[in-house]
Amino acid sequence: MFLFVIVLHESGAGLSFSHQLSCHHFLAGFWYPYKNIFALVDELGIQPFTNWTQSAQYSPNGLEVESPIFQDVPRLPSPLGTFIYTKFLRLPIWDRLSSLPLMYAVVDFDNSDKSWRKYDTRTARELFKEFGCSERVYKEAFNPMLLVGLFAPGEQCSAAATLGMLYYFILAHQPDFDVVWCRGTVGERIFKPWIARLEQQGCEFLSRKRVTDVVLDKVSGLVTGILCGNELFSADAVVFCVGISAMQRIVASSPVLQERDEFLNTCNLGAVDVLAVRLWLDRKVSIPRPSNACFGFDSSTGWTFFDLNALHDEYQDEQVSCQSAAAS
Known part of the structure; x- marks a missing residue:
């Protein structure tokens, strides 16, 4: 038998191997390339997702961009489909054409270590300027996307x-920008049945266990377990499925991990806070698209809002509007 420990996520009580399924307000999209997730829900025999949805982008001037369901329109060589079928209501064609030289960098970037060393030394802003993208296409298309x-x-x-990101979500294949949404919270719709299946297969989930260190075999150099305070959990392998902030706290408390550069270097990484709220309006408001992005209201902040009456089963028959909004 192979014993391993997966550190799943962070909770208010610390780090957990847990299926604490809190009802988060932040919505996550599931894009066309997420084949592993779609295969998982098929294996579980569940149908947690909406149909493919159209999206829109707004600025202080109003509606700026409408995106179709790309797999429903005639297939064109990439990136022509994305370029032609995306409906820009205000951005002139000559500004959009100024972005075409950027395709050289997209093709040149092959996700290798050499490519990362080449392009990671400059910012996205410098990249767009270097390849001749107009200021307007940067401000009204690329920067909002970022x-x-x-x-x-x-x-x-x-x-x-x-x-x-450009390659994976937008330019590799025409339908890559198509997205579905969970018809409720991800915790209830996906994680809960997934964890139930894993428990049936012998997995054990322990909640409210704060990871303080790992145990290292000095002879073999292999991790043999983790410590949660005074509790020891033996393991043949340990997987950290946590965010940057949580990983930094684990490293800060772990003398063992502090001896390894790959873990110590996580202290140099930054994280981004996302503020999400759920808004209840006292009457039904008609929103053309269920998922929407906004830009231009603040130079360093983008935000999204979603019509939960259209996305979540539990709100479809409500006589009031329920909206979810998130800003980062």
């Missing part, structure tokens, strides 16, 4: 990370 996709403006984003 604000809601990588949660930071182009001046703070790595050019390498930007190229990776």
Whole structure:
């Protein structure tokens, strides 16, 4: 038998191997390339997702961009489909054309260590300027995409990370930008049945266990367990499925991990706070698209809002409007 420990996520009581399924307000989209997640829900025999949805972008001037369901329109060689079918209501064609030279960098970036070293030394803002993108296409197309996709403006984003996102979500294949949403909270709709299946197969989930250190075999150099205060959990392998802030706290309390550069270097990484709220309006408000992004209201902040009456089963018959909004 192979024994391993997965440190799942952070809770108010510390780090957990847990299925504490709190009802988060923040909505996560599931894009067309997420084949592993779609395969998982098929294996579980559940149907947690909406149909493919259209999206829109707004600025202080009003509606700016409408995106179709790309897999429903005639397939064109990438990136022509994305370029032609995305409906920009205000951005002139000549500004959009100024972004075409950027395709050289997208093709050149192959996600190798060499490519990361080449492009990670500059910001996304510098990259767009270097390849001749107009100021307007940057401000009204690329920077808004970064604000809601990588949660930071182009001046703070790595050019390498930007190229990776452009390729994976938008430019590799025409339908890659298509997205579905969970018809309720991800915890209830996906994690709960998934964890039930894992428990049936012998997995054990322990909640409210704060990880303080790992146990290292000095002879073999292998991790043999983790410590949660005075509790020892033996393991043949340990997987940290936590965010940057949580990992930094684990490293700060772990003399063993502090001896390894790959863990110590996580202290140099930054994290982004996301503020999410749920808004209840006292009457039904008609919203053309269920998922929407906004830009231009603040130079360093992007935000999204979602019509939960259209996305979540429990709100479909409500006589009032329920909206979810998140800003980063």
